[in-house]
């Protein structure tokens with residue numbers, strides 16, 4: 313079957329100075345019975361794709377990679393540079409699942425499974441630092457024990473440390489720590505992760521468009537028949553299936569197809585401060601609160617975060633109290649950060665899905681994910697993926713790709729859990745991917761050198 317072709321030329325961020333074809337293919341693709349053609353409609357060049365993924369965060373790029381590896385023709389459109397949403401505005405903790413173990417078993421099970429997968433496929437997109445849950449005076453000792461027991465049930469390895477052992481292993485840790493437990497947390501560099509997924513999707517015939525916002529969806533007879541892309545693409549796409557992977561914006565995008573997806577987004581602040589030599593990630597062992605987590609980078613630590621409901625993920629307050637409280641609370645665990653020079657501060661918006669719950673600080677909403685097949689809402693070829701974590705992006709992508717493949721009648725297994733990401737063992741190559749897709753975000757701005765020239 314002939315791959316989709318297009319004759320117009322656009323400038324993509326993959327090559328900001330050179331025109332590149334809208335669709336490039338490097339592997340045979342399955343177009344699942346869709347006619348492969350380019351045509352003019354009312355003077356506008358229109359092209360087809362089997363699956364159009366909207367949103368270029370970890371989830372969207374993960375879906376594009378998964379589908380492309382199954383041989384399915386996929387196009388991804390992101391309104392900004394890749395990973396400009398929550399993905400590269402997150403805290404960047406590779407969760408072991410311990411944070412959720414006692415309250416959200418499914419979310420915790422997903423985290424530990426993917427934590428282990430990413431250790432084997434993601435190379436320099438992550439760093440194995442380990443993590444500590446620390447108990448301070450006033451923290452509920454029963455909560456500590458419950459968490460540890462829940463971790464054991466789920467299969468999350470823990471190791472109990474006395475206060476002296478914890479202080480010995482983590483210089484700078486507060487001398488008020490009463491005890492601690494080691495967990496297999498780590499650090500994610502999300503710009504690299506998204507860019508590497510996108511690069512693998514392209515290497516297997518997918519097409520990635522940064523700076524291509526979805527402006528509208530046209531629904532006829534219970535199917536999305538057209539997607540209007542603006543920005544650097546400025547074109548109409550005829551998709552066989554559309555996947556809405558727009559995180560906190562999922563409600564807005566679903567509404568373009570006349571479908572209701574009830575999101576309950578919440579914002580959080582992160583502050584990166586100068587600090588040398590923190591080994592493990594630090595977690596306060598208490599019911600999730602503001603300023604509970606310190607994530608180690610070389611020469612910096614990332615403090616955070618808060619959880620405040622927002623109604624518009626593009627337009628929300630960024631309050632000083634969130635910064636002050638996060639620093640103050642994190643300093644309970646690592647006192648020197650109280651006065652450390654601030655390197656950068658950023659906010660992100662969590663893509664929480666809660667059709668029945670939009671009240672409170674939204675910390676209690678599950679960090680599990682949901683694949684919504686909108687055939688149930690009267691639109692047959694439209695899916696949304698909502699909720700989840702950066703840590704579980706690959707599993708989320710697999711769940712979507714399974715459903716999309718089934719709908720297309722394609723029997724192809726997921727291979728993303730065992731296949732290393734391209735460039736995983738080469739930080740320069742990963743950073744070149746970040747530059748290629750304009751994927752740099754604040755979470756790992758100190759780690760990634762996105763100005764690295766793109767390798768051929």
Ligand SMILES: Cc1cc2nc3c(=O)[nH]c(=O)nc-3n(C[C@H](O)[C@H](O)[C@H](O)COP(=O)(O)OP(=O)(O)OC[C@H]3O[C@@H](n4cnc5c(N)ncnc54)[C@H](O)[C@@H]3O)c2cc1C
Nearest residue numbers: 367369371391397398399402403405526559580660702703
């Ligand atoms: C403060 C905070 C801290 C967090 N910390 C962690 C952590 O430590 N560990 C962890 O595992 N998870 C963490 N998370 C959660 C994690 O960041 C998210 O669950 C995950 O990154 C979501 O990825 P996504 O691809 O689904 O969404 P996003 O990364 O938000 O991607 C959605 C994309 O859709 C794009 N988009 C929107 N509208 C359109 C349109 N019309 N056309 C085209 N594109 C569009 C957006 O620009 C965006 O890039 C945190 C989140 C926040 C907010």
